[in-house]
Amino acid sequence: MSNGDQDWPKEGEVLMCTVKKVEKFGAFVTLDEYGDIEGFIHISEVSTNWVKNIRDFFKEGRKVVVKVMRLDRSKNQVDLSLKRTTEQQKKYKIQQWKQRQKAEKLLEMVSKKLKKSPEKTVEEVVDRLLADYPDLYSAFEDVVRNGTQVLTKHNVPKAWVDHLSEVIMANITLPTVTIDGYITMQVFEPNGVELVRGALAELAKPIDGDGDTKTSIQVIGPPRYRVTLEAEDYKTAESMMQSRVGAAEVFLKGHDYRFEFSRSSK
Template identity: 35%
Template sequence: MSVKGRDLPEVGELVIATVTEVFDKGAYVSLDEYSDVSGYVPIGEVASTWVHNIRDYLKEGRKVVLKVIRVDKSKKYVDLSLRRVSDKEKKDKLLEWKRFNRGEKLLELLSKKAGVDLDYLKYEIAPKLVNAFGDVLGGFEEAARFGLAPIVNAGIPRDLAEFIVDLAKENIELKEVKVAAILQLTCEASDGIVRIIEALKAAKMKAESIGGVKCRIYSVGAPRYRIDISAREYKVAEEALKAAVDAALNVISSLGGSGSFKRV
């Protein structure tokens, strides 16, 4: 069975392929995500400019990201393009493939640790994790962050969910994302510095009221103050930074001062 749950890819789909044979007029490949499906990259689909040597782009054994341009269902055969894949598409697809393979390894470890058949995990459990968290690795990451509840809520039997949490904590290293901004706060009142401190305290409190956020605020030369936010998800970090900046500006304004900010 294919990784995608389909026998063949669709036109326009990005695929991971391994180059099997290279000729002057094109190259044959096998599709890593589909069982027993091969394809061909014609020379005209290798690059947008004239190709002097096709092996500058495609070599036997190399894994490449390609775009499907035609599908022959009767022959289980596809025509593919290298030139139509943008740098961003390539980067995103390689990341998806890397995450898929990491998820597969974790399922193999789970099978051994829990004494559960690997096919059961791949065809019964994995789809539930993909549906709830985007991919299998996403499920393990969620387990490492939040424990049992989200895994059980995804429909995973509790006894197996406990093994997933244990395995996630042993194997998943959660990386924090960081965002920052520079605040410029001024207040000409006699106790202006006290009012600025109040604004900074409000900023820190507001940021850290968002779960899983760490906030550090420090002077980088008055009247400039840096806010460093770290969180496990970029969206959360951005939300916390905005909340901190808004709080500081609102408080300093209410206390008779003024402020501005810029991203760094």
Template identity: 35%
Template structure:
């Protein structure tokens, strides 16, 4: 997605070197529609510059800092020397991430999605999560919950979540569920303890998965799973709940798994 507006002074922008002149460099801004900025020769690099072409090449992708913007004269003044290596690396990564998210929008809503509809959905994600990429990332981690405050239809939310979970790679995800465990017999307390041990896997949990079971309020227990991806986390959560329910039922008790908690947390 390219922005139709103007960058703000102080923003970092990604551009491609278009023309190189003795007085400076013209840069096409990749994130903005039909916008070009000028890097004056004094802003190309620190120190005295004998030849601008010793510092930049035509077609080169650069990160620049916006110094001034004048929409009336269609002028954007940029600086290359005011961007350090860390800022340059972070901005390039951010730009590449947004390109991925742009592709995910087409996957979710079709390649022929119109600009107005694209903007409607993208603006909701950006307003809530700060960027298009982060919106998809949060959808991959938290599902519908990450998007329930957005002014989008259920179909739109489902499309985003489905696409995110198939395409977004995140460092880890955390999912939570609850089990109700009851056993009225004389050994009820011990039976519940055994069911909870079963839920924890009795030490048989993959190394890249963290699973813990905590007491919420009788008869409810929370199962929280942290895993490298959503699919694994969901599988481990459901398996944990199944083990607990099966164990308590084998002792003559009752159990059930649910997503939302029944009692108020303190």
């Protein structure tokens, strides 16, 4: 099923490929994201070290992450490099590929249930979503984040909306990040314990704009507390941490207190 593939890759692009044939001076691969166009990895582009046996790096049928070095459309030729891809690029591409496969599998499940042909599926869902999203998985994540309106505003037919949104919600989980903060908090008044509890409650209380942010508080040992905050991205997490910490200290204003916040446990 199409996922919005372009006709031809770009120089410098990182691709997922399948090894088709291994020869003495290089390996032929198919470009999985480009309709199985064929590319070639010369032995000089396999490793920064001397390659004694090219089959230590390639086996027919296996996936490899490579970078496009040169293109010649007139000769239908794509020169690729394995050694010029970083570990970070490989990790990202593998994750992206797995997400793509998952999104297509979910779409296929629903298309079979609705008895839709691949062509109709592309017309009614894929093309409409890819008009605004880089890939299906990104669109599906937005459905989890913002609900069925993501599908309806792209004019996806109602039958698709009902069944696809259900499958997406059950199978797609938004990525999250976690940050920690450390608070030293004391109140030097007779009701200090109650005031500290109130400040901790403010720390855990949802704030407008929180979204799916989650907060947990661990007592390290009074007056030290660890705050763990989980959010969709670091920018949101940092913003929410500052908002919550600020609300906790505001609760203590007017009292004789000590309040210190640090991102370090020391």
